[in-house]
Amino acid sequence: MQNWKEWSTSGGEKCETFPCLREISIVNCPKLDVVAIDSIQSLQVLHVLGCSIVVLKSMVGVSSSLLSLKMKNVKGLTCLHGEVIEHLGAVEYLKISSCSELKYLWESEVDACEILKSLQELEISECEEIISLGEKEVHLGNLLQK
Template identity: 55%
Template structure:
């Protein structure tokens, strides 16, 4: 519906036109700039793709029960800020992709950990202008891919609270400086995949004690594995660690300094 410009419903009631709708997907409507419809309390899933920011802003306020939000290729979206976030407190699953103008996912005066306190799954993909990202407190799965302008990521300080982060993937973010938290936030992490982060040099010691699977690829500037093997043994079951393998033979079973660590991992990929 490339020529669609306005979506409005008549009637004076605050709720009425779509009383049972639980999911709405608006895709490929670049000219749609006016959405004026009644509230939809039953709405739980929202997918907005190939539309303007005005559409996203109007749709986000329709229901306080939205728990799944997908944002893809939104024209004019530079900041996902308080004007939108304050209506999305129930969102558990957030996926943002191909938003070339997006620079930040919160403003300085908005605490995302509070405004999106239910957030458990986040995937950010191919947002080429995104500069930074702050991980929310309650997140379980975080994936950041193909965001070349992102320079930093940070994790919450929550020493007295249990961590929920289970799965972390960071891929093809050439300028990212990963700031590992020196607290308990990474203690719950079981799956860690790092690919194409040339500025990554070190890993935190003693924080990755529950890792089951570790993948490191195209991170050629990693300096070393700490002598205690990150403190993740004996739980680690699988490791794929390209920059520390054959180029420097650090894991060679005969002469490699890391072989005593690697040899204890059931699926280590070193033969």
């Protein structure tokens, strides 16, 4: 769907869209820049591949029960800023690959430790520009001992 530009489920009626949907893959939609979909509380797995940061920001906020997030070749992703990471509290598996603009995983390691409490597996590959995990260097020794 290389020419897809907008995805909206806002129809005016108050009903849950896709009430049983557990997994969404948005693949190779480089022109998709408007995503306005209703909450999908059943969503647990999200794959964003070959899309922009706009798609990622819009989709992570759709469900508070997201367990797995895979990102590949997300244009404009330099860091998992608050707009993205704040919605990842339930995520257990996080994979980031081929994000050529990614420099840091998150702004603050302290914030990441507080938000990503459920994270069990983190996989990063083919992100050549990555400098470090956190933009703001913080000594985590005391935080991790608590």
